[in-house]
Amino acid sequence: MSNFGTLFRYELKKIVSRKLFIIIAILLALITCLAPFSGVIGSRYENGTAVESYFSYYMKEQSGKRALSGRTIDRELIEETLAAYSKVPNVLRYSETPEYREYALAYNEVYTFIRQSLSISNEEMKTRVLGEEELYRRKAEKLEEYLNESFTTDSEKEFWKNQYEKIEKPFKYYYHDAYERLIDGFMTVSVLTMAFLATVLSGIFPGEKATKTEELILSSARGRKPVYAAKMLAGITISLGTVLAVGILSFAVCLGFYGTEGFNLPLNFDVNFVMYPLSVGQGSLMLYGMLLISAALWAVFIMFVSEFIKNGMATLSASMLLLIVTNMVSFPVSARVLGQIWGWLPLNYPSVWNMFDERTLPIFGKCFTSWQVLPIIYLCLVIMLFFFGKRKYERLSRE
Amino acid sequence: MSKLEKEIKAAFEAPKPQKKEEFLSRFEEKQLSLTKFILSQAGYIGKLTWFGFAAILICAALSPVTVNDSALWFVSSLMPILALLLVSESARSERYKMAELEAVTRFSLRSVLMARMVILGGMGLIVLAICAPAVMFLCDYPAIFSGLFVVTPFFLTSALGLLTVRRIKGQAAIYSVTAEAFFVSILVLLARNCPERYMNPGMIKVFMIVAAGSLFLTVFEGICRIKGTEEITWSW
Amino acid sequence: MELVIEGLSKNFKDTKAVSDISVTLHKGVYGLLGANGAGKSTLMRMICGILKPSSGRVSFDGMDVSEEGFRAVLGYLPQDFGYYPEFKARDFLLYMAALKAIPKKEALARTEELLELVGLKEVSKKKIKTFSGGMKQRLGIAQALLNRPKLLVLDEPTAGLDPKERVRFRNLIEKTGHDCIVILSTHIVSDIEHISDEVMIMREGRFIYQGKWTDEQTSLEDFYLKQFEEAEEDE
Numbered sequence: 058m059s060n061f062g063t064l065f066r067y068e069l070k071k072i073v074s075r076k077l078f079i080i081i082a083i084l085l086a087l088i089t090c091l092a093p094f095s096g097v098i099g100s101r102y103e104n105g106t107a108v109e110s111y112f113s114y115y116m117k118e119q120s121g122k123r124a125l126s127g128r129t130i131d132r133e134l135i136e137e138t139l140a141a142y143s144k145v146p147n148v149l150r151y152s153e154t155p156e157y158r159e160y161a162l163a164y165n166e167v168y169t170f171i172r173q174s175l176s177i178s179n180e181e182m183k184t185r186v187l188g189e190e191e192l193y194r195r196k197a198e199k200l201e202e203y204l205n206e207s208f209t210t211d212s213e214k215e216f217w218k219n220q221y222e223k224i225e226k227p228f229k230y231y232y233h234d235a236y237e238r239l240i241d242g243f244m245t246v247s248v249l250t251m252a253f254l255a256t257v258l259s260g261i262f263p264g265e266k267a268t269k270t271e272e273l274i275l276s277s278a279r280g281r282k283p284v285y286a287a288k289m290l291a292g293i294t295i296s297l298g299t300v301l302a303v304g305i306l307s308f309a310v311c312l313g314f315y316g317t318e319g320f321n322l323p324l325n326f327d328v329n330f331v332m333y334p335l336s337v338g339q340g341s342l343m344l345y346g347m348l349l350i351s352a353a354l355w356a357v358f359i360m361f362v363s364e365f366i367k368n369g370m371a372t373l374s375a376s377m378l379l380l381i382v383t384n385m386v387s388f389p390v391s392a393r394v395l396g397q398i399w400g401w402l403p404l405n406y407p408s409v410w411n412m413f414d415e416r417t418l419p420i421f422g423k424c425f426t427s428w429q430v431l432p433i434i435y436l437c438l439v440i441m442l443f444f445f446g447k448r449k450y451e452r453l454s455r456e
Numbered sequence: 457m458s459k460l461e462k463e464i465k466a467a468f469e470a471p472k473p474q475k476k477e478e479f480l481s482r483f484e485e486k487q488l489s490l491t492k493f494i495l496s497q498a499g500y501i502g503k504l505t506w507f508g509f510a511a512i513l514i515c516a517a518l519s520p521v522t523v524n525d526s527a528l529w530f531v532s533s534l535m536p537i538l539a540l541l542l543v544s545e546s547a548r549s550e551r552y553k554m555a556e557l558e559a560v561t562r563f564s565l566r567s568v569l570m571a572r573m574v575i576l577g578g579m580g581l582i583v584l585a586i587c588a589p590a591v592m593f594l595c596d597y598p599a600i601f602s603g604l605f606v607v608t609p610f611f612l613t614s615a616l617g618l619l620t621v622r623r624i625k626g627q628a629a630i631y632s633v634t635a636e637a638f639f640v641s642i643l644v645l646l647a648r649n650c651p652e653r654y655m656n657p658g659m660i661k662v663f664m665i666v667a668a669g670s671l672f673l674t675v676f677e678g679i680c681r682i683k684g685t686e687e688i689t690w691s692w
Numbered sequence: 693m694e695l696v697i698e699g700l701s702k703n704f705k706d707t708k709a710v711s712d713i714s715v716t717l718h719k720g721v722y723g724l725l726g727a728n729g730a731g732k733s734t735l736m737r738m739i740c741g742i743l744k745p746s747s748g749r750v751s752f753d754g755m756d757v758s759e760e761g762f763r764a765v766l767g768y769l770p771q772d773f774g775y776y777p778e779f780k781a782r783d784f785l786l787y788m789a790a791l792k793a794i795p796k797k798e799a800l801a802r803t804e805e806l807l808e809l810v811g812l813k814e815v816s817k818k819k820i821k822t823f824s825g826g827m828k829q830r831l832g833i834a835q836a837l838l839n840r841p842k843l844l845v846l847d848e849p850t851a852g853l854d855p856k857e858r859v860r861f862r863n864l865i866e867k868t869g870h871d872c873i874v875i876l877s878t879h880i881v882s883d884i885e886h887i888s889d890e891v892m893i894m895r896e897g898r899f900i901y902q903g904k905w906t907d908e909q910t911s912l913e914d915f916y917l918k919q920f921e922e923a924e925e926d927e
Contacts, residue, residue: 060790060793060794060795060796063786063787063789063790063796063799064787064790064791067783067786067787067790070778070779070783071776071778074778074779075778076624076632077628077631077632077635081635081639084639095650095653096653099656099658099659100658102656102657102658105657107657107658244646244649245646245649248642248646249639249642249643249646252638252639252642255638256635256638256639260631267627267774268774268775268776268777269770269772269773269774269775270773270774270775270776272737272740272742272768272770272773273768273770273773273788273791273835274791275741275742276740276741276742276763276766276768277763277788277791277792278760278761278763278764278766278791278792278793278839279760279790279791279792279793280763280791281760284791369631370627370630370631370634373631373634373635373638374634374638377634377638377641377642380638380642381533381638381641381642381645384642384645385526385530385645
């Protein structure tokens with residue numbers, strides 16, 4: 058066992074001691090830390106002249122939001138919001154008008170929530186008179202329409218209706234910028250994490266041939282099974298460690314700068330198609346939790362492919378191209394099954410719209426959400442790939 | 457050779473040649489001109505590189521039809537791949553450990569490298585010259601943004617790539633350049649999720665600085681690479 | 693202690709790299725001579741279990757080459773081997789010791805012993821990428837001896853060594869050969885002239901000579917060239 062520990066440590070060392078690993082890890086950390094501030098860096102321009110920094114603009118917005126935090130989105134707040142927006146001129150870039158900053162800035166999230174719930178334009182909002190019951194009734198109707206347009210089955214519709222009813226209404230608004238940034242920036246973090254793993258893990262197996270150490274390893278007593286297990290475990294450790302590191306960094310940066318308030322705000326407030334009774338805090342944690350499992354599967358897949366291709370660069374190129382293609386390609390809603398499989402691939406799945414979407418997996422008449430079934434499916438795939446790869450590696454010889 | 461063969465060879469030995477040098481000097485030694493040499497190097501550029509150029513051009517041409525609104529981002533994300541092809545092909549000698557052999561020939565490694573960089577750089581600029589105006593014309597964004605968004609990833613990847621191949625030897629350099637190119641490509645694709653962050657006068661200055669700086673670094677690193685062929689170290 | 697090679701052959705498409713080799717080896721140093729492309733490295737890779745033979749069998753004291761027990765008693769130095777540039781000499785030997793299932797405490801002691809033996813103790817904390825060719829070769833020899841092998845297979849081990857190092861190496865191999873089977877391949881005759889108990893000469897995948905040479909009157913080099921001439925005459 059002590060030998061395996063030594064082998065594992067050296068396999069880790071082989072990965073992390075490379076200059077490329079260090080450089081890309083620093084780049085990933087930098088982007089993770091800076092991405093949440095993309096909305097507060099720089100200045101707003103009018104006619105080519107900088108008029109105000111985004112940071113001062115944001116501080117004003119933040120103080121307004123904090124003042125509203127804790128209030129129920131009831132008739133009173135709805136009327137207040139609509140009244141504030143009625144003072145804003147009806148122009149294309151209304152958010153750049155002084156009236157907007159003066160009266161409406163603090164209410165923008167509540168306003169967006171109302172508008173998305175009713176699915177109407179800004180012009181129509183101006184003339185709307187809206188009560189609390191009507192708002193939530195119309196919201197429920199819109200969600201039902203959405204389910205119909207999404208080609209969901211009757212049992213799924215029933216399932217989601219029941220879930221939506223569990224969300225406490227009327228909603229209570231909370232200032233929640235930290236969690237909003239975590240959710241908005243999650244896709245950047247997850248794509249870059251997957252790219253990072255493709256870069257550092259593509260050469261784990263082919264690298265031995267490139268460094269001409271393959272013969273030394275294969276002719277050693279522990280050169281087959283234990284080395285294979287050590288390499289795989291090292292790759293999985295790197296993947297989990299990376300996700301944990303970027304997750305901790307993201308949470309630390311966002312909560313540190315934007316504040317910890319708003320954990321309990323219903324996720325449906327921010328992501329209006331989510332009908333499960335989750336909060337923004339829970340949603341953020343789940344995103345990173347699923348990224349852990351997706352990253353582990355992606356790592357094992359890359360290492361498995363590299364064993365067959367036996368070329369680190371080809372594996373890297375293929376992995377990156379796959380990452381780019383999955384990012385660019387999407388299936389129409391009508392292609393339900395294909396779209397669901399595509400959306401549940403480990404490269405696509407870590408995203409708000411795939412993870413919390415309305416598609417479920419029916420098993421024995423019961424609907425299971427993606428986060429309930431995918432960890433098990435991914436784990437099975439990891440085990441399967443591990444053992445197929447093990448067989449391949451054990452038969453390896455320089456023929 | 458058997459004993460009999462040896463004895464026959466000794467018995468019927470051919471006479472020694474006479475006036476050999478005089479005979480040979482009658483033939484004019486044809487030498488390859490520099491232009492022909494540069495053109496001949498085009499034939500040694502890898503097929504995969506030519507195929508890559510063609511694929512990038514085709515993808516860029518089809519992008520307004522296939523990816524529609526995302527055409528700008530898609531074409532921009534192809535530019536780092538274009539730069540990767542150029543840089544990795546230019547580092548062919550080091551990659552396949554031919555640098556020392558080429559260094560001692562008449563048209564030395566320096567000439568080979570210059571020829572490759574002229575051909576590849578020319579091809580790269582042609583592809584850029586086609587893609588950038590096309591994107592500027594077809595996309596809804598202001599022309600200067602679109603143009604800068606296409607050329608900046610290309611020059612950034614070229615600069616980073618040439619910097620890398622000068623400092624790291626062998627296959628590891630190409631691996632690093634590949635990773636760099638794909639990272640830049642992915643960052644460009646991620647930018648399409650929030651275009652308003654990048655399409656403002658503040659960012660145009662940033663892009664101009666990055667593009668100009670990358671262009672300068674590309675040219676600088678290219679010159680340093682060519683000069684560096686004069687000093688080949690024994691230990692890689 | 694017995695290495696048995698029975699009917700070992702290896703074909704690569706149309707080429708017969710090794711053709712029906714059968715031999716039984718006991719304790720001692722066996723020199724494997726042959727020109728480039730004779731099949732020496734291919735034979736050695738099959739003996740070490742990293743190349744699958746087209747036919748035939750290799751076993752050591754009854755253990756087949758595919759068993760872990762075989763590799764546990766094996767020490768191998770390939771002709772062209774690499775290293776991890778970021779590893780230090782000590783790291784490399786400790787890593788190889790782990791691969792050879794040597795317990796950590798013993799590995800640490802053995803590493804120090806071997807670094808001293810091959811003259812790399814002063815540079816043990818330096819990265820391998822800073823080593824000269826000869827130093828890398830000495831490190832390779834050290835890793836082959838880590839597990840006190842009963843079967844030591846060395847493929848062109850003196851490549852890159854200066855004359856002083858080559859003498860030192862020969863002395864080391866001669867001493868090792870008292871306790872185990874050493875197969876040493878080379879195409880430089882002087883490498884094995886003074887230390888081999890038996891010589892095996894390969895040509896086109898076959899043994900054209902196999903036996904002791906100390907009984908002969910001529911030098912091994914003349915003896916080696918004579919075998920090639922005789923083989924050509926037979927053709």
